[in-house]
Amino acid sequence: MKTTWWKAEEPGAVEQAGKLLREGGLVAIPTETVYGLAANAWDSTAVEGIFAAKGRPQDNPLIIHIARESQVQELAAAVPALAQKLFQAFWPGPLTVVLPKSSRVPSQVNGNLPTVAVRFPSHPVAQAVIQAAGVPLAAPSANRSGRPSPTSAQHVWEDLSGRIAGILDGGSCPVGVESTVVSLVQDTPRLLRPGSITVEQLRAVIGEVDVDPAVLSPLQKETAASSPGMKYQHYAPLARVILVEGPYAAYRDFVNSHAGPGVAALCYEGEQEGLRTDTVCFGREQDASGQARALFDALRQLDARGIRIAYARCPRQEGIGLAVYNRLLRAAGFEVIHIG
């Protein structure tokens, strides 16, 4: 299949992408978080195509994207009062809400779960293409399954060219990590995936919010995943990533004593000078938002440079830092070394 690359600002590009989507095509679209691989959510064949193009396990459900708050009524069987509060506070924006599912949603979207995940993105191109399509869009991140999520059209091209109809290039994604996912189908709201909207922000609006144990630890074999995506290896570059927790001086000494061919430091900006290995940076130490924007591109750079082992700085687990830590922990397969 030939994959068309449109610049979002080209006249007619958004309309063409929208028409293709309505008619069952797969198009990668920019959002404020990461690029999504979109399909018409009502079209079960198109939705099946997403799983095939990504190589995604069938039981990992998709998020449905809308461009008007009222569209949530078509997708959810019920919209509780807490959901309305969240929409008012955070929509449009990088928050996905899990609700009881309407029977209209094809089972291909979410592997027969009784729930549906809905998000109203704030990115103007995402909103325009959903409107042009005239239908809600099911869209996972537009990477090959298991690879780091794409934060630029180039990343999508690397993973999916030849497998999808088109890519709508809207530049790099301003947030850089996927949306916060909160489920409202338990007695107490539950954070399933941290993102740039923090658990503290959620609590300020809806009160008590539990953090799912899978956010910070590997899923135990016996427990069922609240979010099926949590059980898969994620964001993994080919390189083995190891998180090194401790102060910079101890990190530097550790990395320098392990320097060698194919070894790199996945460090913060400004730390390269003291390190005797190849380095890839992901933002500044005090700037968790900058780390979020840079992380997935940094993971892809490791592979582009043929790195075999990357020792990564360990982000602070507060605010959006929790999301950065969560993604790095998965990229590292939960391998963490404590030093200093």
Ligand code: TXA
């Ligand atoms: O920022 C984002 O959310 C991006 C952009 C494209 O919008 N999308 C994204 O989709 O990250 P994906 O498929 O890569 O991640 C969706 C996550 C998965 O972990 C999945 O298991 C979870 O959301 N999820 C989807 N539907 C769910 C449901 N009904 N119940 C629980 N978890 C669900």
Ligand code: MG
């Ligand atoms: Mg994904």
